[in-house]
Amino acid sequence: MLHEVPGRAGAASPGxxxxxxxxxxxxxxxxxxxRATVERDPTPRYVLKGEGAFLVDVDGQRFLDLNNNFTTLIHGHGYAPALEAVARLLRDGTCFSNPTAHEIDLAELLVERIPAVEQIRFVNTGTEAVMFAIKAARAFTGRPCIAKIEGAYHGAYDWAEAGQGGTPSTWGSPEAPVAVPAYAGTPASVADEVVILRFNDAEGARRRIAAxxxxxxxxxxxxxxxxGGLIPPDPDFIAAVVETARQYGILVVCDEVLNLRQSYRGASARYGIEPDLIAAGKIIGGGFPIGAIGGSSRVMSVFDGSAGRAKVAQGGTFSANPVSMVAGRVSMEDMTEMAFxxxxTMGDRLRTSLTAxxxxxxxxxxxxxxxxxxxxxxxxTLPRDYREAHATADEAASMKAMSRFFRDEGIILPAGAxxxxxxxxTDADIDKIANTFDRFLATAPSEGEAR
Incomplete structure (x- = not known):
């Protein structure tokens, strides 16, 4: 049940x-x-503070947080080692037009850890990381277009947004998915420059990439x-994408802004992918704004302006700011192989308990x-791609009811992410999540009943 913080004036009137x-x-x-991503039911929950795995809202209610700012806070809220390092730093200044040793420290850690990354550039968000990765690929190949997975979210760059929010009425045929624009007024040329691939459709990927x-x-x-559903990739699909890309001299850019947290060396290494570029963010900033583009020295050379103007001039007033660099380094150092x-292990136990x-x-x-x-x-059954994972109106209502049930039990469960x-x-937290789901299923309407 909800835990109220003693002494809060709003505790008697939640919300x-x-x-x-x-x-x-x-x-x-x-x-x-x-933020368009803020959930509201019917109003947003405003936060007072975070405490480890929990957050406390302005009404004094305490929740186990399964959102963690959209997977960013791998150490939870208020991670003491990062905060202490940042507190020491703040007296010396928060940002400069000059580089600092802190950016080298974090870069060296990431280069050593992620197999595909030989060199790196820091930006401020995952959106920027993806945007500059695409720009780097264009500059390196001399080609303008990209291919991407239907339903996959890659931030707010026009080309990366295309096809991320299609519906049955807009997404087109399975053989020729449409690059559905993300917002009104998107230039029509964007759709002409984006090829949409269905996830786990190996033959379709080969055909559309080749064309x-x-x-x-x-x-x-x-x-x-x-x-797109957090669905496991089919090895045949991954092989089809990478092999076809190599055949035609197309770069492979892996967006690991969210999925770097899949393992000590990231998601690409987990699935045997050797990308030319990786976009990273979220966990590498230790709770502060960050993004990064990394990859082979050969491709990353497009950012090199030492002999004149670079092919891709990447700056940013707060890029590589020392606060994010220090917090990120401390947090990532503590994410050892044992920590991952x-x-x-906790994730496996939870998924097994939920399935049971x-x-x-x-x-x-x-x-x-x-x-x-x-x-x-x-x-x-488990979906295989975005179309199969797309929720009907009844399914969306079911997920909304589940999120409300979890909220009333003191757990924040994202409704559609x-x-x-x-x-x-702790193990007790895992048990609480599983037991709450069990109780929800015991009270939820059966299939066919009104939700």
Missing amino acids: AQSASLFARGQAVFPDGTT AADRLACILLDPMPSR TRLE AIERHDARYVISGVASLFRIHPKQ AACLSTPM
């Missing part, structure tokens, strides 16, 4: 303080907040797209995910 803040926000923000090969700079590949193994609950209740749900990531699908574990979580 009242959040509702008041949301009313204020609606006067100054177009939809009341400044556009002379125009393709890169294939933007998320090894396990979160918004422990998270994966489904079997006990003969419920119409299925679990996807690996390592510290999981998603619950209101489906009879990956849920994740963090290092301060």
Whole structure:
């Protein structure tokens, strides 16, 4: 059940303080907040503070957090070693136009750890990381277009957004998926420069890549797209994408902004992919804004401006800022192989327990995910791609009801995105999640009943 923090004025009226803040926000923000991804039911939950695996809202309610700022906080909230390192740093300044040793420290750690990364550049967000990876691929190959996976989210760059939010009425035929624009007014030329591939469709990928090969700079590949369903990649599909790309001189760009947390060396290494470029972010910043583009020295040379203007001039007022560099280094140093193994063991135990609950209740749900990531699908069988994972109106209502049930039990469960574990979580927390799901299934309407 919900845990209330003693002494909070709003504790007797859960949600009242959040509702008041949301009313204020609606006067100054177009939809009341400044992030489209903020969940609201019916208003957003405003946070007072975070404490390890938990967060406390302004109404004094304490929740086990399975969102962790969309998988960013691998050490949970308020990770002491990172905060202490940042506190020491702040007295010396927060950002400079000059480089610092801190950026080299974090870069060396990532280069040593991630097999595909020989050199790296820092930016401020995952969106920027993907954007500059695409620009680098264009500059290196001299080609303008990209291919990407249907339903995969890669941030807010026009070309990376195309095809991320299609619906049955817009996504086109299985043989020729449409590059559905992400927002009104998107230039029509964007759709002409993006080839959409269906996840786990090996033959379709070979055919569509080959047909556009002379125009393709890169294939933007998320090894396990979160918004696409957090579905495991078929080895044949991965092989088809990589082999066809190599055949036609197309670069492979792996977006690991979210999925770097799949293992000590990241998701590409986990699935045997040898990309030309990797986009990273989230966990490598230790809770502060960050993004990174890394890859082979040969491709990363497009950023080299030492002999004149670089082919891709990448700057940014806060790129490689020392706060993010220090917090990121401390956090990543503490994410040892043992720490990743422990998270994966907890994740395996949770996914097994959730699946067992489904079997006990003969419920119409299925679990996807690996390592510290999981998603619950209101489906009879595990989806294989974005189209199969796409929720119907009834399925979306089922997930909304589940999120509400978890909320009332003191757990934040994302309704339509990956849920994740963090290092301060315990076996007792895993049991709480599994037991809450079991109780939800015991009370949820059976298939065919109104939800």
